[in-house]
Amino acid sequence: MPSEPAPMHDAEHTFFLAALERFERPLIRYAHSYTSDLEEARDVVQDVFLKLSQNLASLDPDRLAPWLFTVCKNRALDHQRKHSRLIVMETDSFDHEASTSPRPGDDLESRETAATLRSLIEKLPTRQREAITLKFISGLDYKEISQVMKTSIGNVGYLIHHGVQSLRTKWQEHEANPQCSTESALAL
Amino acid sequence: MKLENLTAWALNELSAEEQARLEAELSNDPAVQETAETTKDFCTFLTRELRDESMALTSNQRAQFTTPKAPEIAPWKDRFEPKPLRWWQRPAIPMAAAAAVVVLGSTVTFYINQAPDAVSAVATSESEKIRVQVQSKRRDLATPPQSIGTPPAPKTKPVSASTAVASIQLAQAPAAPASPMPMLASADVRFPGNGPHIGSGSIVIAGTGSSVSSTSTFTSDLAPIRPQLGQPSNSESYTSITENALISVVREPLSTFSIDVDTASYANVRRFLNLNTKPPRDAVRVEELINYFPSSEPAPDADSKQPFTVKAEMAACPWQPQHRLARIHLKGRDVAAGSKPSNLVFLVDVSGSMNSEDKLALVQRSLRMLAERLGENDRVSLVTYAGGTEVVLPSTNGLKKADMIDAIDRLKAGGSTAGAAGIKLAYEQAVSGFIQGGVNRVILCTDGDFNVGISDPKELEGFITEKARSGVFLSVLGFGTGNLKDRTMETLADKGNGNYAYIDSVSEARKVLVEQMQGTLVTIAKDVKIQVEFNPAIIREYRLIGYENRLLAKEDFNDDTKDAGEIGAGHSITALYELVPANLPPGATPQPLVDKLKYQPEAQQLAAPAPVKTLVSATNEALTVKLRYKEPEGTTSKLLEVPLNDDARAIEKASPEFKFTAAVAGFGMLLRESSYAGQLTWDAVRQLAREGKGPDALGYRGEFLQLIEKAASK
Numbered sequence: 030m031p032s033e034p035a036p037m038h039d040a041e042h043t044f045f046l047a048a049l050e051r052f053e054r055p056l057i058r059y060a061h062s063y064t065s066d067l068e069e070a071r072d073v074v075q076d077v078f079l080k081l082s083q084n085l086a087s088l089d090p091d092r093l094a095p096w097l098f099t100v101c102k103n104r105a106l107d108h109q110r111k112h113s114r115l116i117v118m119e120t121d122s123f124d125h126e127a128s129t130s131p132r133p134g135d136d137l138e139s140r141e142t143a144a145t146l147r148s149l150i151e152k153l154p155t156r157q158r159e160a161i162t163l164k165f166i167s168g169l170d171y172k173e174i175s176q177v178m179k180t181s182i183g184n185v186g187y188l189i190h191h192g193v194q195s196l197r198t199k200w201q202e203h204e205a206n207p208q209c210s211t212e213s214a215l216a217l
Numbered sequence: 218m219k220l221e222n223l224t225a226w227a228l229n230e231l232s233a234e235e236q237a238r239l240e241a242e243l244s245n246d247p248a249v250q251e252t253a254e255t256t257k258d259f260c261t262f263l264t265r266e267l268r269d270e271s272m273a274l275t276s277n278q279r280a281q282f283t284t285p286k287a288p289e290i291a292p293w294k295d296r297f298e299p300k301p302l303r304w305w306q307r308p309a310i311p312m313a314a315a316a317a318v319v320v321l322g323s324t325v326t327f328y329i330n331q332a333p334d335a336v337s338a339v340a341t342s343e344s345e346k347i348r349v350q351v352q353s354k355r356r357d358l359a360t361p362p363q364s365i366g367t368p369p370a371p372k373t374k375p376v377s378a379s380t381a382v383a384s385i386q387l388a389q390a391p392a393a394p395a396s397p398m399p400m401l402a403s404a405d406v407r408f409p410g411n412g413p414h415i416g417s418g419s420i421v422i423a424g425t426g427s428s429v430s431s432t433s434t435f436t437s438d439l440a441p442i443r444p445q446l447g448q449p450s451n452s453e454s455y456t457s458i459t460e461n462a463l464i465s466v467v468r469e470p471l472s473t474f475s476i477d478v479d480t481a482s483y484a485n486v487r488r489f490l491n492l493n494t495k496p497p498r499d500a501v502r503v504e505e506l507i508n509y510f511p512s513s514e515p516a517p518d519a520d521s522k523q524p525f526t527v528k529a530e531m532a533a534c535p536w537q538p539q540h541r542l543a544r545i546h547l548k549g550r551d552v553a554a555g556s557k558p559s560n561l562v563f564l565v566d567v568s569g570s571m572n573s574e575d576k577l578a579l580v581q582r583s584l585r586m587l588a589e590r591l592g593e594n595d596r597v598s599l600v601t602y603a604g605g606t607e608v609v610l611p612s613t614n615g616l617k618k619a620d621m622i623d624a625i626d627r628l629k630a631g632g633s634t635a636g637a638a639g640i641k642l643a644y645e646q647a648v649s650g651f652i653q654g655g656v657n658r659v660i661l662c663t664d665g666d667f668n669v670g671i672s673d674p675k676e677l678e679g680f681i682t683e684k685a686r687s688g689v690f691l692s693v694l695g696f697g698t699g700n701l702k703d704r705t706m707e708t709l710a711d712k713g714n715g716n717y718a719y720i721d722s723v724s725e726a727r728k729v730l731v732e733q734m735q736g737t738l739v740t741i742a743k744d745v746k747i748q749v750e751f752n753p754a755i756i757r758e759y760r761l762i763g764y765e766n767r768l769l770a771k772e773d774f775n776d777d778t779k780d781a782g783e784i785g786a787g788h789s790i791t792a793l794y795e796l797v798p799a800n801l802p803p804g805a806t807p808q809p810l811v812d813k814l815k816y817q818p819e820a821q822q823l824a825a826p827a828p829v830k831t832l833v834s835a836t837n838e839a840l841t842v843k844l845r846y847k848e849p850e851g852t853t854s855k856l857l858e859v860p861l862n863d864d865a866r867a868i869e870k871a872s873p874e875f876k877f878t879a880a881v882a883g884f885g886m887l888l889r890e891s892s893y894a895g896q897l898t899w900d901a902v903r904q905l906a907r908e909g910k911g912p913d914a915l916g917y918r919g920e921f922l923q924l925i926e927k928a929a930s931k
Contacts, residue, residue, distance in 0.1 A: 047494050049282055057272045067272055075278045082282065086697070087573030090488045091722045143266045164228070165263045171230045183221075190224040197259050 041085045048093060049078060055167040056101050062147070062162050063105035073104045094169060095176035149199045150192075157192035164189055223249070227257035232919065233907070233926075457499050458765050460891060463758040463797065466751040472761055473748045473769040475781035476547065476790045478736075481695075481719035483509035486888065487920075488721065490927040496888060503885035504763030504792065510881065510918060511733070512789040512874050513911050516548045524741040525549045525784055529842055529861040532871035534795055535879050535905060536886070536897035541756075541796040541863060544875050545747065545842050552739045552786035558594035559656035559738060560612075564643035565628060566663035568603045572630035575721070576696045580662045583694065583726035584625045590734060591615030594655075598646045599624050602639025612650040641680070647689045656738050657689045658715070664697035681713045688850060691715040692737060694729070714743050714783055714849075732915060736785035742846040744781045744854065747792065748774040755839040755863060758797040760893065762882050774845060777854050784846070791878050795893065796839070798863075839863040868905075877909025877918065884921075888928060899929035 056077060060070035077100050081088070088096060150161055156178070163174045171189075175182045225231050226239050243250040273279075464472070482505035489496035517526045525547045534540035563584060571577040584599075591597060595615030601607050610624035643659045651657055681691060691713025710717035716737060718729045729737055746769060751759055761768075773779040784790065838860045845854040868876070883902040886894045903925050910918045 044492065046283060047492050049279070051493055053279070054270060054273055057274065058267075058269060061272060070272065071274055071278060074274060075281070078282055084574075087575050089575050089579075089722045091491060091724070093492070143269065146263065146266055165260075165267045168264075168268060171225070171228075186221040186225050186230070189228070190221040193224055193227075193256065193260060193263070196263070197256075200259075 044090065045078075045082060045085060048081065048097070052094070052097050053078075055169065056097060059098060059162065059167040060101055060105045062150075062166055063102070064108055069108050070105075073101060073108055076104050077101045092176060094173040098163065098167070098169070098173075098177040145203060146196070146200070149196055149203070152199075153192055153195060157188050157195070160185055160188035161192040161196070223253045223256055224260070226253060227260045233922065458502065458889075460889070460893065461761045461763075461765060461768075463760045463795075465758050466753045466756050466799075470751055470753065471748055471771045471774075472751070472759060472794070473746065473771050473774050474761065474764045474792070475767045475769055476745045476747060476784065476792075477504055477764060477767050477782055478508060478716055478785065478788050478790060479505050479718075480509040481717075482506060484719060484721050484725055487924060490924050493927065495928070495931045498889045501885050501888045502763060502765075503882055503889070504767075506885045507763065507791050507793070507878055507881045508789065510789070510877070510921070511787070511915070512546060512548060512791070514546060514548050514789070514874055516551045516787060519550065519553075521550065523857070524846070524848070527842065527844060527857060527859045529840075529859050530866075530872060530875050531796075531839065531861055531863050532866040532875060533868045535868050535901055536883060536893070536895035537795065538896075539798070539801055541798060541839075542868075542875075542879060543794040543796055543840065543861060544878055545749070545792045545794070546874070546878075547745070547784065547788075547790040547844070549736070549741050549784045549786055549788040549790075552735045552741065557655050557739060558652050559591070559596070559615075559658070560647060560650045560652045561591075561595065561597050561656070561738070562643045562647045562650075562659045563597065563599045564639055564659055564661045565599065565601045566603070566639075566661075567601045567628055567630045569630060571664055571696075573697070576664050577628060577630045579696055579720060579723065579726065580694075581625050581628055582723055583720060583730055584662070585622060586726060587730045587734065588615075588618060588621040588625065590731060591621075596650055596652070597621055598650065600639060600643045600646055601628065602642075603630070606639045606642045608642065608646065612646065644680075644684050644689060648684075648687070651688070658692055658738055659689060659713070660692045660694060661709070662694045662696065664695070678709070678712050681709060685712065685714040690740060693717045695719045711780065711782075714740060716783060716785060728915075728917075733785075733787065736788045739786040740783045740849045741786050743783045743849055743851075744777070744779070745784055745790075745844065745846040746774050746779075746781045748843045748845075749794065749840055750843065751796075751840045752838055753799065755799055755837070756796050757799040757801065760795040762793040762795060763885070764792060774843070777847070777852070793878060793882050794840075837862050873909040873911050875909070876905045877911070880905035880909060880925075881921070884925060884928065899925065903929070 053074065056074045057067075057070050060073040060077075061067060064070050064073065077097060080100055081097065150158055153161060159178060160174055163169045163177060164171075169177070171182050171185045174189075175185045178185065222231065222235070222239055226236060231239060243253055482500065482502035485500050486496045486506065489500070514528060515526065517523055528546045528548070529543065530546075531541050531543045534542040565577075565580055565584075567577065571580070588597065593614060593616045596612045597610065597615060598608065598612045599610035599621075601609050609627065610621065613620050615621075640659070640661070643661075647657055647659050685691065691710060692715040693710040693713075695717065718725075718737065720726045720729060748771065749759075767782070769779065769781070840861050842859045842861065844857040844859075846857075847854050868879070871879075880902050883894070883897050883905065885891075887897060887899065887902065903922070906918070906922055906925060910922070913919055
């Protein structure tokens, strides 16, 4: 059983729980942007927190976010390499999952919007894509993003600004001509 | 205008100032404003669509992490096994076992005699757990190591708990009962078990031969073992701080304390706030928050006789408008880098416990940073200790960077700890390369698992004290975590006339070793004590903010054998007093803490220092700050006096530094939920901090403003 979380002392456990609370969902969404599969994303994030529990003693608390997201990215890429990557979005699976929304139509529409936006993000240049993902999908702030991406806050501002502008143009094109964009989204 | 800033504004990523500036620009330019609004709408849309909160770990996956592991014996065993028994553990084990047996019955009575350090031991039983943790700290500030006092009389009080015991840690006396050191012990008891059968009690430990006595309270914590999310650290243990209370000037006209240049508390508070959690009250030490920030006030000229400037200022108290706030500020002389040749010996703990990213790896990075800064007049050697001691780098010229870096990079952790031998070897190196008139310093880098030796620790302290007199000082750089060990390191640094810094990150290493290198390495005055005398005609009551563990007896001020804090080059040290004016109308102050004396008429109480009174009434001085300090190589102290008048200044008219200090103190008091915080709000703290921010070349104050936002949203 190598996957046992390491025994922790009280202070460390408190720190760990706070980290879990703060970063669980942002990490899942981040992993999901790589795996496009919730189950896989969960596995990845489970690994991340397992690793965190084993490395608490040696971690610089100020660099928690960059540490988590870097580990998460590496794990997600490992997963991608291991399991052949699903390229086409499985739109079927939307219908099988239970919906909590009062009108399932809303949910589906919203998921389509999100799926389209994600496909547009996929097409951004690598660094912009990374910054946009960390900002809008994971919800990190500029400073945290700069640490994860090992760049300056100014550069993060630049990447996000251009990413947002470019996304907005593409989104407007999509709105004007939904058919074309959706196809490209599904084909991606 | 940079368009990136519009996006940053839309995402709320600008600092408050940048935001205000940009919004001012926007209001002048409707076209840009529209662009900004559209960007903001689109960003909101992106966030809403992309941030799918439904994606989370399964509850099983999460339970794997949130379910606490039962506190087994294993971790304790780990802690004991790798290292040989320490000097204080040996006599403790039978005593701890005996104590456990007593507790098992139903009642425990234990005597805390003169314990010079904390001891832990383990005893086990079945289901319920009581963990008693007694941390004790030698009150060495008030007593020089050589002085022989009367051994303190043991005072005891039974603590009862009708529960079985799983593990106990308790402090006990070392083998030698003749130990002359007066003790101050603080205790923290946690009862993580459930149910109503938990007792609580209090224990008073007083030291004779020292004027300082302390009351510690055992608190029983009925919270479940697992800390609640969002309320972290209710399981971390800190030495509890009892805030200084308002003291009547008539009864105690003098307030005496030692300066403190430690800053560890700020780094710790920052760690909590950056995790979006509120720091535990006792982790907030207000004076350490205040002294973290270098002030912009002018230092004395390099050739001035006095090693530091003293500035005192008084204005309205922001949290009690009828009260006054006095700020006493010391700014040490700057010493240009390289102006004094240095002879530095790095003593690095490379025992097994140092083997982690935030320990040895951070030590190496810190030392590399420092190595970069050394010049041709400097000499460096590197000594390590683990199972044995080794001179890794013999005294080497500061220009031979490659040799230094190479030696630093070769450091590797492993083995047990032979600290005493290491420190002796380091001092030998320092003495053999002694530079007359230069900086001679041993820099100890450790995680604090600094095993102070198999023999008597006092011998080692005596050794360090003696070497300090010979001109070789000691700096301690702490790495990793651990509160109790903090205290050991602080004691060693105090003894060695050095300073103690806690390095939690590379940026903190840069602050201590690069930006404030001269302050860390060059001591410009030692044994600096402050005594403030208040004029009862103007001030009725006073309260020293912070410095709770640095208080001295009034007699210690003129006693040159009493050790106190050191000031490094360029250091700023600030103390604040909250003052109740004597002329407040009756009823304007809350209920006095002590009633008026029945058998002494008020006039007589005031007239007690009769000859002084005539002197005092002739002046408008509210208080006089007296300072004593010694030159780094001196043995007799010099006296400085600075009187302070109350010019009825409003807080708005106060200097920016005054406002900033008040903001940091207010920040600490709000985090501590201080009963003295009065009408203080986070808005007021923010306002003061902004007005007092100044140029902030190093960005510390900007970071503080961000921490205010984080703390305010708690």
